[in-house]
Amino acid sequence: MVISPFFLHLNYGRLLKMENIFSEKYFITTDSMFTSAQKPQKTCQDYSLCGSDPFPFLIISDGCGSSDNTDVGSRIISHVTKSLLFNSCLYSKEYSRLSELIIRRSYESIINMDIQPHCLDATLILAYIQEKICYVIMYGDGHIITTNKNGDLRTHEKVSFEGNAPYYLSYKLDSSRDEIYKEFAKDKHMKKIISNGILQPPESFNFSCFGIPLEDTKSIIITSDGIESFFNLRDGGKIPDDEIIKEIISFKNTKGEFIKRRIKRLLEDFSKQEIYNNDDISVAGFMIEENK
């Protein structure tokens, strides 16, 4: 198990002792939004959900651009995940089993829809809070950003895949696709985790788990890899991730729809500078206040 000063990076399958479900020490606001690429414009294949029942949670899903109908698939996967928040394997931290439940139930949802299972080619990030820890389970790629009590950037975890090819849960539905991926992944370090700019030891292309203590944490934000897609229309130059993240966490107001306000204003301000995103973006966040 790799432990950083602020993170408990968990090997999947390891069980943690579960205490009370709710934390009464903290008041937690959740918010999320998703939006399509601005240039070129197309159907948004990202999706996001958030809520507080049975506990504060965030869900984002990013559909594969080269598979059909993943705008539908990302929504189905997200809602199925939400429906499983009461499931025992979440409480026992059995995230591998959880992923199987998610994809099987998602598949059952589309059986009568005359849509191919490839529509479920989508990443999934689930974040939820129990007691004083935020758990983030990332099936695929994305970002996790945390800020300290002053609102300054504290940590940034970036998970990416070789060839921009994350392991989708939908591969579990088709053994041939699963085999092809595993063959492709053989002898490669498919998954790259960069933690505060430092490359972490390689790990399996399966899901990653992170545990973030709420102590001294102001916000926890999860995003799809779409935030890496901002570019300047004038010169075609990519905007560094650090600059985007700095804008994302510049919350002027942390109540209610704090993510929607920030991202809408970010996109407006960027468009005035002819900076646009060429991939869909989904962002979700917890804003954490200590109950006095």
Added chain:
Amino acid sequence: MPRLMVNEIDLETYKVPGGGSIQFSAIRPSDLGASEYSLITMVIDVTGSVSSFAPDLLKMMKAIVEACKKSPRAENLLLRVLTFNYNTNIQELHGFKLLSLINANDYKLPSCDGMTALFDATYQAVTSTLTYSKTLIDQDFNVNGAIYIITDGEDNNSRLATKNMISLAVQDSKKSEVIESLITVLVGVNASNCRSALEGFQKEAGLTQYVDVGDATPQKLAKLAAFVSKSISSQSQALGTGSASQPVSLTF
């Protein structure tokens, strides 16, 4: 558990920059949760000449509030109500508030007296809206606005503002991006004698629309309530489009 109960939220006092002594109250941005708001102001003439239909004016105000509460956009509306006459000048019944915090039964029959400070009241409403809008926009909110000035007579005693000042304030709002859009509707009630003066005021001050209700009958004031509610709803739905709503037309 939420820390704040809705009915415990106080309003904060703001000063209009460069506006002399113009002040207004409004809910603190930190108490707002949505990503966008329409700032609605009702400016009601309570000079002596409206006393004969003051009860119907009160009913109209209550009807507008109740209609707005039923709107699907109710949670994105902030409402402020002003009354004006020469004696008490401009009185704020309440500042910009969420509809859920407004109890229309708290609106009382106004004491109607004095002469018409129409320009002052309009200027106050416009500059307060723009000041608050800038405050919200600086905090990442999307904002547009609508002001409804309901009067039965032309200006005869403003002390501070002129038509030109109002026009400049309205024009500035379009250039400086302090508000996505602002519609200003002047409504004449029982104002057939000064219709041309009010139409002239609307044009010279750059107001969006003049609506003549005709006689102040209960039926016409009820229709006015419906018109204002529809206009508010239309402007609220236009938020995010970058443009103002199309003027609502109604035959009285």
